[in-house]
Amino acid sequence: MSKVLLVHGIAQQYRGPESLRAACAPALCDGVALAGGRLEVADVAVAFYGDLFRPAGSRGLDVPDYDVTDLADPLERDLLRTWWYEAARTERGVEDSSSGTRGRTPQWVQRALHALSGSVFFGGLAERVLIGNLKQTHAYFADAGIRKRIQRRVLAAMTAETRVIVGHSLGSVVAYEALCAMPGLGVSTFVTLGSPLGVPKLIFDRLLPRPKEGRGRWPTGIRRWTNVADDGDIVALTKALAPLFGPEVRDVLVHNGAKAHDVRPYLTAKQTGLAVLQGLVGDGP
Template sequence: MHGRGQQGLNPETLKSEWLATLNRGTTTFGQSVPTDIDVAFPFYGDILDKYTQQFGIPLTSDVQARGTPLDDEFLVFQAEFAEAVRQRAGITDAQVDAEYGPDPAPRGPLNWKWVQAILRAIDKNGSGMNQKTLEIFTRDVFLYTTRAGVRDEIDQIVAGKLTEQPTVVVSHSLGTVVAYSVLRTDRRSLRVPLFVTVGSPLAVRAVRDQFRPLRSPSSVDAWYNAFDTRDVVALYPLDADNFPVRPAIENNSTVRNHTENRHGIVGYLDNPDVAKRILNALGG
């Protein structure tokens, strides 16, 4: 289950890249992905892109004045997301103040200059993801989680690739949010021996609160979550404090994602521990 930013790409090519990356991970312990398994790769990149253009929500760095009620709703969502990232990343109030400057306007989620200052502070003092990328990421997560029409169409694409055969679900970034949404609402007798989430923002309160009450999908036997502690959109583990569900989710915070922004899928799938968990669930 891919993340955002995949519009215009070939789903078959993406699937091949994911499998090749996973195989790199399995070769570190002398094994390979079985060739006799069916691999589905639900692709929603173009649909998500259609909606981002349709809604036309401006990025915070492009805002010059108060916008529509939808723009304000997004600004509040993004402010909450960015503030959660700032706190977890250890970025200080002083570092944000340095970006905000002497502006006398009250600091708050509807002050777009204040939100910009938080995002700039994350960009300058974080560990790889730049301001614009984080803005686009939060916009896409906002559209998916808060607009029922967007979520429904994307969920239908994903659900259409799921069957009642035992299925290991592997998801990344926004794809972890999509996968969770589908698995918790699908009424079929799905069987998921392992649900894998990597680089997931699900534990950020702005995202988590869209799925109240939280619960582990009944179809899932085990849930494994891996993240790099430098990946700014996945800084919060899916643990009892941040994502309390039963049975508890297994978290792996030891991944050192080698991609530039510490968030790329190739830096997760080729991790030996991640690859081993997936392979074991496949019966390898």
């Protein structure tokens, strides 16, 4: 039975729980080893929900042939705008976005997609893939059915042995909401990697349970919460979660190299390994 549960982010619709675990579990074991501990691959499980976003079978493209006209929802456009601003701030080669959203909607959206598809952060992703990623995030918050099914996947993957939950990207939002919805599960440690939990209005204000007076709820039963972010991670726009969820959150910055948001360098980081190790051995408050 696993002691650590990983909850993945978007764009995993063509993988499965075991193939994802094969890629991620050894990386986390490396991170724990760098922190001076030991974690076995068998002690790591993955809560998988990527298949819920997999398109129905067809002879077409793996990702629907989205174009600029498909980004009509305000959440999708606002998230795109936020990514563009942050990419322009952190990357010299990305077109300045300071006046990019003042024109007609299709025009600035096209400029934003073009700028991001050429950024180092997004690694040359095709525009239709970028749009698909935006739509997965939107679907989680807008489609109550999808949200419930994803939550059930996470809760079903938890066992009596689970002590630590590690959530990456949107997976940190999924894991947070699951922990809040089902207290008393025996999980003592929460680790968030590249988390968008603190992004105002777009993510933070849409959480369940709803934040009150600018403060998100602390998940019942959690003794430790470590939030790990790379300064160049565009998705983790708000690097510090302590001001939003309480001073007990330990915010830590790491450097992931060229792939600032990739889950594997996050998992191999000594800081991540230490947070997981503390949850397993139970030392300290």
